[in-house]
Amino acid sequence: MQEPPLLHLRRFFSCEAGLGWRVGTILIALCVLAPIATLCWYALQGTAGHWSHLLSYVLPTAFLNTVLLLVGVGVLVTSLGVGSAWLITAFQFPSQRILSWALLLPLAVPTYIVAFAYLDILHPIGPVQTLLRDALGYDSPRQFRLPDLRSLPGAIFLLGFVLYPYVYLSTRIMFSTQAASLLEAARVLGESSRSTFFRVALPMARPAIAVGVSLALLETLNDIGASEFLGVQTLTVSVYTTWVTRSDLAGAAQIALAMLAIVAVLILTERHGRRRQRYASTQRTRAMQPRKLKGPAAAVAFMLGWIPVVIGFVAPALYLLNETIKHFNRVGSVSDQLLMSGYNTVKIALIATVATIACGLVVAWAARTIRNGSTFTLPRLCARIATSGYAIPGTVLAIGLLSPIVFLGNLGAWLWKLLGNADPGLLLMGTTTALVCAYVIRFLAISIGGIESGLARIPPSMEQAARLLGETSSGTLRRIHLPLLRPALGAAALLIFVDAMKELPATLLLRPVNFDTLATWLYAEAARGTYEEGSVAALAIVLAGLLPVVLLARTQFKSTQ
Known part of the structure; x- marks a missing residue:
């Protein structure tokens, strides 16, 4: 029986349930909702002329390109x-065991780095086209050249080969857990191997x-570097150019609303696809046994x-x-500016990781401490909003x-002056605060998901025993759950840290003046057409991205054995 809303609200704010955790959960959910509300307010500030110009000259082309890109990548x-x-x-074929985790490696390479690399690899005077012309007997790019990579098909090709691991990972787990008896029954009934797969x-x-x-399409929609390079x-590119180049914040907000409409469609599509994700069996199922390939069939499977691994990673x-x-052989070192960009990257990623883990812990623990038979609870709603x-x-x-950042800065300045101090000016704008907030909101789903998974492995009887012995909710978390959550916290922190290092769109728009990260440094180098120190920054990001991919590969390999 579902409890009345007022009773649930009273329970939510009860001291026994932990008032501080509940208030913190609401504040975090409101912080996630604040950018959306602000975006709508900005868009309403635009005049009819703004909307008319966007609908006539900007949105048709940008919207069509975005839809075609999403369809092609999908x-x-x-x-x-x-x-x-x-x-x-x-x-089963040669190198299958290695390939099972190697197929995840493209996740370590951000899309803008792949575009950065292939623009030089496939350049008309680059190594690939030069080698092809030599083999075919041509002397110059005028006689023979491949189709230009700077195009919509080129963007679809590169993004597809980088983002396919999202589908590979989820689908492989599903295939591995399917009962062999179902597939064998189809074969006994006369279905071919091909028909068994499709039916x-x-x-x-x-x-x-x-x-x-x-997930792959959300990453495609978030991309700005690869799309602009190509x-x-x-x-996404239109939002950036409208805001930064034309200084039209209202127009940028209006374009961003169109992006949110696409995001809503993608989320509804994903929920629709999962609405029947319920396959149950009362018996222990036998996993499907791979068929061993030999000769030409094994060679084709190997190739x-x-x-995808060769092209994507x-x-x-x-x-x-x-x-x-080549850069180190020629120069011998990297510039001080690049070293400072690396330091900024690590510093901002560490701060964002700590803040995101802390916020995720608040939301996950608040949802943990209230359990009832209701399918709708305020902590659950706040957790869904936060993710x-x-x-x-x-x-x-x-x-x-x-x-929101300007409002909080003005509020802090007002309180500071209220205490009798001099006007501090802008407290938050011009700092990395807005950048950290963007990272926290964007990666909070990783933190909450990882912590909730860790909490699910801890039996409720442990915290119930602690509460019976007089321990508070915070004390139970500190003394019992946090030590048991170390593996989950560590894995979530690693994923957040690396994602923060790779984040480009929010960093480009919110970074302070003269503040560069490795991602923005690479973006600037590619925009100038210089690939020297940009390759050093890109390689550092790729090496950092390998850490969570290796961790993910090990975890998934064990789970499918």
């Missing part, structure tokens, strides 16, 4: 991810595919399996390594955080 990541997952699960295995994996594709005018990583070695920040593109967050 088709490519689905094909690569599902195909790779089935290849690894259903067949049995694939329909059962549709919820996992929907989740993976949605000359594709997407909504098909490694192509090996080629750009080797290019960056080669360019870094929605990951779906908000960085450019949208950047615009939405302007007014």
